[in-house]
Amino acid sequence: MSSIIETRDLTREFTVRDRLRRRTVTAVDGLSLRVAAGESVGYIGANGAGKSTTIKMIVGILVPTSGEATTCGLRPVRDRRVLARRVGVVFGQRSQLWWDLPVRESFEILAAIHALRPAEARARAAELAETLELGEFLATPVRQLSLGQRMRAEIAAALLHRPELLILDEPTIGLDVLSKQRLREFLIAERREHGTTLLLTTHDMGDIERLCDRVLVVDRGRLAYDGTLDGLAATVGARRVLVVDLVEPTADLVGLPGTEHLRSKVGGLRQHLVLDGSTTLAAVLAAVAEHAELRDLSIEEPDIEDVVRRIYAASR
Amino acid sequence: MLVRATGVPRLRGDLRLRAYWLLLVAGMRTQSAYPLATFAGLVANATFGLLKTAILFAVVEAAGGGIAGYTAGTMSAYIWLSQGLLGSVNLYGRSDMTERVRTGDVATDFLRPVNVQAANILPAIGKGLFAFVPRGLPSIVIGVLVVGMTMPATPGPYVLGTVSMVLGIVLSHSVVYLVAVSGFWLVETRGFVGLYMAVGGLFAGLFTPFHLFPDWLQVIGRATPFPSMMMFPIDVLTARVTGFAALQVVGVQLAWLAGALAVGHLMTRAGQRKLEVQGG
C-alpha cells in the first residue's frame, strides 16, 4: 500500500529562554514512521512527548530542524496550500469555526475557502449533518454549542472537503461518555465508507481500542512502540479487568476460560479478573455465574497514562 | 450566583492590611515579569516624545521663544515627564477589572473577605508605580540627554511633586475603576472607555499642555478629574506652580480622589446587590 505519511529522521528543536539563559529542547528527535493509506493510527504519549509538534510538521505549520516529512506525497511546508485541500485537521483545543456564526454559515465559508462547488458542498454538508446529527444546532451560533456539539461540528468542518487524511488531536477530551460514543461510531462509519486515513492523538484508551488498528507511542520525541494494541497490551501487561461483585464470599475464581485471576477483596465478595480477549464477555460471565451469583460488574479499562508509563519504563 | 456579604468572614485588621500590601506588591511583580513589554513601551514612549518635541518646540519658536509660561526648556520638561508617566497613569480607560466585570468573573471577587474596590485598584497602582522605574525614569533620561530640560533647583517641588505624582497615578486607577464597574449596568463599556480616552487624554495633557488651551476649554477641563492625573502633578514637579498654589493642587487632587473612591464604593455595593438579585 502507498504511504500517506512518511517521516525520515524527523527532528525539531526549540530554543527556550528562561531568564537570560537559552536552552535547546528537542521536542521530536529523529522520528521515522510510515502510515499507509487507509490505516487508522493512534499516536499516544505523555504531555510534551512531541505529539503536537509532529503533527504540526506533518501538516506544514512547522519546519523540521532536520529530517523530512512527506504527507500525501507532498512536502508539507513547501506545498502547504495544495496539501490543505487533501488533509483535514482538528485541534481539540482550538476552533476552526466562526465563533459568532451559526454552524451552517461556518460550513458555507469553509466550502468557499476550499473552492467546493456549491451543490457539492451542500450535499456533503447535508451528509455530515445527518451522520453527525448536527441538524438540531445547525442554526445555532458556535459560541452557544456544548463541547460535544462543537466537537462534532469541528469534525464535520474538517471533513467537508473530503480529505483523504484526517488528523484529530485530542478529539474526545472533556466529552461525556455518550458524546464520545457517538463520535467514535461516526468515525468508524466514515472510514468504512470513504476509506479515510486517520491519525489520532488521545489520552483515552477507549478511543484507541475502538478506532485504531495500530498504535505509535512517542517518548521524549522518539518512537517507543509501533504495533497493534494487543501487542502493546501484551508488551506491558495492560489489559482490561473485569470486576465482579458477588452475593456471597466466594473462593478465588481461578481458571475460568479467557481470564486470569488478579486478586480478591472482602473475603472474595469482589474479585478482579484480567480479560485476555480469547473469549466473549458473555462466556466469561456465564462461567462466573456457575460459581457464584452476580450482584454487579464493571470493567476497568487500562489507563493510557499507565500504559505509556510502562512503555517508557521498558524503553529506558 | 448568590453572594451574601454577611456570609463572608471578616479578616482581622492587621491581616487585612497585609493582604492589601501583598496585592500592591503583586501588581509590581506582574509588571516586572515582562521586561520586553516594558522595553517596548519605552520605545513607543520615546518615539512619541520626539514627535511631541518637534511640534511643541516649533510652537514655542513660532511664539518667539515663550508661550503660556513655557520656554523650550520647561516645554521639554513637560513633554518628557508626561511621556514618562504614561506607563504609570492610566489614560487608556481599561483595566483587568473591565474584563472581570464583563465576563462575570467578578462574582468570585465578592466571595473574598477583602474590599473588592481596594483589591482591584491596588494591583493596578502597584503596576503603575513599578512602571515608573523601568519606563518613567528612562523616558526622563532620554529627554535630558537628547533634548535637555529645565528643572527646578530647589528640593521643594520634587518633594511635593512626588506626592502629587503618586496621587495622580492613584486617582487615574480609581477613576478607571468607575468605568469598569459601570459594566454592572452596561452590556459593553467600550464606549465609556473610548470617552475616557478621548476626554481624558485631552485634559490630562497627553499631547498638548493644558495651559495652551483657550480659557473656556480650561474651565471645562478643570471640572473633570483628568488634569489632576498628569498635567497638574507635572506643574508641581516643574515648579510651574509653587507654594500655596502647589498645595492647592494637591488639595484638589485629594478631593477628586476622595470623590472617586466614594463613588466607587457606592457603585461596588450597588453592583454587588445587582449580582445578588439578578445572578450576574
Added chain:
Amino acid sequence: MVSAYRAVLASRVRAQRSYRTSFALDLVGAFLMGLAELAEVYILYTAVQGIGGFTFAQILLVFGLADLTFSLADIVFGHVDNLPEYVRTGKLDVYFLRPQPVLAQLVTSDISLRRLARAGVGAGALTVGLVLNDIAWGPATVALLALALVSGVATFSALFVTAAGLQFFLVNGAEMTNAFVYGGRYAATQPASVWPRAVTVVFGFVFPMAFTAYLPVTALLGLPGAPWLPSWLGWCAPLAALWSWALALACWRWGIRHYRGAGG
C-alpha cells in the same frame, strides 16, 4: 475566496451591529477620539501664527488626509496588528490548514466598523480644508488628491502588516510596533518641516509618513517642502506605498519563517 471573505465580513458586520447600543457607543467613542485630536491641532495652530509654515486651514488638509487614510486602513487592516492574540488562541495555526495565503486569511478575518466614525472626522477635516484653502482646481490637483488618498491607505495598511510581521518576534513586546504604527499616524499629521533629521529619516523615508499627507498637501498648495523633502515628492506617494508594501511583505515573510522555525 472573494465570496468567503464576503461571508466572513457580513458576519463580522452583523456581530458588531447586533449589540446596537454598544456599537453606537463605540462609534461615539471613536468619533470623540478623532475630535479630541482635531481639537489639539486647533489649539496649537491657533495659539501661534502658523507652525512649520502651516496655518490652521492648511494643516486641516494634512490632518484630514492623514486621519482619513489611516482610519480607512485601520478598518480593514487594524486587527492584523493584534497578532500575538491570534498566536495565543491558535487561530493562526488554523489558517495554515487552509489553502489560502496565511496573510490573506488574517486580513480577511475581521473588520472594524466603529473606526468609520474616526474616518468621518478625517473626511470632515479634509473637506473643510479643501473649502478653506485657495486651491487651483484642475485635472492635476484632482489626480494628486486621488493619488494621495489611495497611496495613503496603502501605506498605512502596509504599516499594520509590518507590525504583524515584527510581532512574531515580539510576542510579549507587541507595544513596540505602536512606535511606528500610532507614532506614524501622529507623525503623518505634522508638518515634516518641524522634524529633526533623525525623525525625517525614520518617518520621511523608512516609514514614509510624510508621503501620506504632508508632501501631497505641499504639492497641492504650492508650499515649499522640508529639508530633504521637496514638495514635488508629493507626486511620489505611490512609490512610498510600494516601498512600504515591500517592507511589509519582507517583514511578514521573515516573521512567518521565524514562527515556523525555518530560521530568521
